[in-house]
Amino acid sequence: MTIDLGDAFAAFIEWLQNNLDPLFDAISFLIGTTIEGFEQVLLFLPSWVMILLFTLLAWWVSTRGVAVFTLIGLTFLETVEFAIFGMQVSFGMGLWEATMQTLALVTTATLLSLIIGIPVGIWAAKNDIVDAIVRPILDFMQTMPAFVYLIPAVVLFGLGEVPGVIATFIFATPPCVRLTNLGIRQVSEEAVEAAQSFGSTPRQLLFKVELPMALPTILAGINQTVLLALSMVVIAALIGAGGLGDPVVEGISQLRIGIGFEGGLAIVILAIFLDRITQAIGEKAGTTPTAAA
Amino acid sequence: MAVIEVEGLWKIYGDDPKAARRLAKEDGLSKAEVKEETGSVIAVNDASFEVGEQEIFVVMGLSGSGKSTLLRCVNRLIEPTFGEVYVGGEEVTAFDEEQLRNIRRSKMSMVFQNFGLFPHRTVLGNVEYGLEVAGRERDERREKARRSLVTVGLEGYEDSMPNELSGGMQQRVGLARALVNDPEILLMDEAFSALDPLIREEMQNELLDLQEQWDPACTILFITHDLDEALKMGDRIAIMKDGRLAQVGTPTEILTDPADDYVRSFVQNVDRTKIIPARSVMRDLQDDESNESTDEWPTVSPHTPIAELLPILLDTDGPIAVRDESDQLRGVISRKAVMKEVMRNAGVNGEREESAEPVQVEAAK
Numbered sequence: 001m002t003i004d005l006g007d008a009f010a011a012f013i014e015w016l017q018n019n020l021d022p023l024f025d026a027i028s029f030l031i032g033t034t035i036e037g038f039e040q041v042l043l044f045l046p047s048w049v050m051i052l053l054f055t056l057l058a059w060w061v062s063t064r065g066v067a068v069f070t071l072i073g074l075t076f077l078e079t080v081e082f083a084i085f086g087m088q089v090s091f092g093m094g095l096w097e098a099t100m101q102t103l104a105l106v107t108t109a110t111l112l113s114l115i116i117g118i119p120v121g122i123w124a125a126k127n128d129i130v131d132a133i134v135r136p137i138l139d140f141m142q143t144m145p146a147f148v149y150l151i152p153a154v155v156l157f158g159l160g161e162v163p164g165v166i167a168t169f170i171f172a173t174p175p176c177v178r179l180t181n182l183g184i185r186q187v188s189e190e191a192v193e194a195a196q197s198f199g200s201t202p203r204q205l206l207f208k209v210e211l212p213m214a215l216p217t218i219l220a221g222i223n224q225t226v227l228l229a230l231s232m233v234v235i236a237a238l239i240g241a242g243g244l245g246d247p248v249v250e251g252i253s254q255l256r257i258g259i260g261f262e263g264g265l266a267i268v269i270l271a272i273f274l275d276r277i278t279q280a281i282g283e284k285a286g287t288t289p290t291a292a293a
Numbered sequence: 294m295a296v297i298e299v300e301g302l303w304k305i306y307g308d309d310p311k312a313a314r315r316l317a318k319e320d321g322l323s324k325a326e327v328k329e330e331t332g333s334v335i336a337v338n339d340a341s342f343e344v345g346e347q348e349i350f351v352v353m354g355l356s357g358s359g360k361s362t363l364l365r366c367v368n369r370l371i372e373p374t375f376g377e378v379y380v381g382g383e384e385v386t387a388f389d390e391e392q393l394r395n396i397r398r399s400k401m402s403m404v405f406q407n408f409g410l411f412p413h414r415t416v417l418g419n420v421e422y423g424l425e426v427a428g429r430e431r432d433e434r435r436e437k438a439r440r441s442l443v444t445v446g447l448e449g450y451e452d453s454m455p456n457e458l459s460g461g462m463q464q465r466v467g468l469a470r471a472l473v474n475d476p477e478i479l480l481m482d483e484a485f486s487a488l489d490p491l492i493r494e495e496m497q498n499e500l501l502d503l504q505e506q507w508d509p510a511c512t513i514l515f516i517t518h519d520l521d522e523a524l525k526m527g528d529r530i531a532i533m534k535d536g537r538l539a540q541v542g543t544p545t546e547i548l549t550d551p552a553d554d555y556v557r558s559f560v561q562n563v564d565r566t567k568i569i570p571a572r573s574v575m576r577d578l579q580d581d582e583s584n585e586s587t588d589e590w591p592t593v594s595p596h597t598p599i600a601e602l603l604p605i606l607l608d609t610d611g612p613i614a615v616r617d618e619s620d621q622l623r624g625v626i627s628r629k630a631v632m633k634e635v636m637r638n639a640g641v642n643g644e645r646e647e648s649a650e651p652v653q654v655e656a657a658k
Contacts, residue, residue: 190407191409191411191412193403194410194470195411195422197480198402198422198423199397199426212411212413213411
């Protein structure tokens with residue numbers, strides 16, 4: 001008897017498709033609605049208002065330098081037209097809508113990663129058996145080439161943004177789990193003992209001591225998750241997720257060097273913006289007190 | 294009545310604690326031999342002792358002697374393997390989670406060697422923690438936390454973060470946090486060991502003063518590896534070696550009548566006059582002695598070591614009055630009592646020569 005691992009997996013996916021279709025429809029609906037919601041919010045206001053809002057956000061959580069970068073970088077993503085000395089000047093890449101689509105996808109995938117990743121990380125920190133089981137799964141998620149799980153994702157969720165989010169989720173969740181786990185395990189034993197010696201319940205210990213003390217590490221994990229999510233944009237575009245991956249894919253498939261470059265540059269600008277913002281939030285959480293609830 | 298009673302307490306790490314206990318108890322194997330035989334590590338070996346009301350009971354031992362484990366068995370931060378712990382007559386070792394939380398919230402608190410402060414909370418947030426988890430109202434716990442900070446001399450630092458304070462001040466926060474719920478029992482795990490010598494002495498004196506002022510005073514279970522500290526702080530001392538209590542007694546008993554070579558090797562080089570405090574040689578007040586009638590006498594604090602009484606006795610023959618922080622007369626010391634102690638220390642009656650043989654030092658190692 002020969003056991004064909006590949007065939008078995010294919011059969012498993014087929015079985016899922018045949019038997020759990022309503023479940024996947026529900027997940028699909030939920031994720032689809034979330035992305036659409038984010039997209040509508042992000043594209044509701046005119047681009048220049050959004051650029052100003054993002055700049056103010058950067059200024060507020062980070063430094064003036066990051067704010068200046070945000071203003072210039074995001075302006076480049078849009079197309080700016082003005083007249084000078086009677087001459088019509090137009091510059092920019094005109095990728096604003098694609099950028100906001102990508103931002104919506106990244107935000108949705110990150111949220112999904114956090115909603116699942118943080119609790120799993122906490123569980124793994126508390127339970128060595130869970131940790132031993134989760135660890136190889138995370139390795140699997142991080143090293144399995146994305147194209148491989150792209151196919152079952154399409155089979156189960158169809159083409160479009162939803163399988164893009166699922167694929168992004170698979171790739172981007174591990175650092176969130178790992179760093180939540182690490183952060184909680186790193187909380188000093190004396191602080192944990194102190195909390196217990198004053199009669200904390202396990203829940204009080206977690207929410208009043210362990211999570212706040214692990215917060216800087218957890219936020220570092222979130223930062224990594226955001227950046228990994230962004231790095232999946234091009235692959236997600238292959239299955240019709242749209243956004244900034246599209247010009248890159250177009251550049252590859254049609255050998256249009258200029259368009260590919262613009263898409264790539266836009267992704268880099270967005271990545272730097274998101275990185276600096278999430279990093280600044282992490283640093284703030286590390287230094288300022290959390291108000292005692 | 295004893296506030297804390299520990300009976301036949303064992304903590305054994307390993308797969309077959311019963312076998313380890315049998316080997317240690319019935320066959321008299323040492324900690325190392327039991328480990329060799331079974332792979333189990335005996336951290337606490339059949340410890341039994343009682344701590345009386347308002348007593349300061351010091352457990353002294355070198356690192357690895359199991360003293361911190363013993364302390365944690367009392368509030369069950371570490372689960373004892375065998376034996377019972379009673380607090381106020383209640384069997385803590387039989388408590389469920391809920392009862393355990395209640396007794397930790399209301400009766401016992403703990404002070405840690407490296408302070409165990411919560412770095413994300415302000416000083417006030419740290420101090421009020423115990424009341425917060427017990428579900429007290431915000432105003433009440435703030436008020437109590439402020440009062441507790443005043444007690445340890447940290448008023449004005451409520452909104453500081455722990456890492457902005459010096460080590461000594463951080464441990465004051467640790468102490469204030471432990472005192473905030475008016476505990477009956479304070480568990481202090483090497484509480485002053487991480488501090489500079491000067492700060493350590495200051496904190497020791499303050500704790501002794503506080504303990505005298507409190508009414509009712511806390512019962513304190515104090516862990517240390519420092520013999521001087523043990524002798525200074527302890528009403529009674531337990532010397533611990535390899536998980537076993539080698540001797541339990543008053544500082545004077547430990548110094549004058551060591552139970553075995555191990556204890557003897559510890560205490561033989563101690564200059565007792567620098568450690569034994571005035572209070573341990575003072576006698577109770579007689580009827581005609583009051584704050585007023587002894588007004589003219591030289592005054593010392595109860596913690597003044599005997600050596601420091603000598604210069605005073607050069608100037609005056611008279612008895613010395615012992616007064617606490619609040620100038621209350623606590624007792625009287627006669628010249629004779631001091632001389633007796635000094636003679637004993639000098640080994641005039643022969644005890645000292647006997648215990649100073651170098652052979653025994655070797656044996657103890």
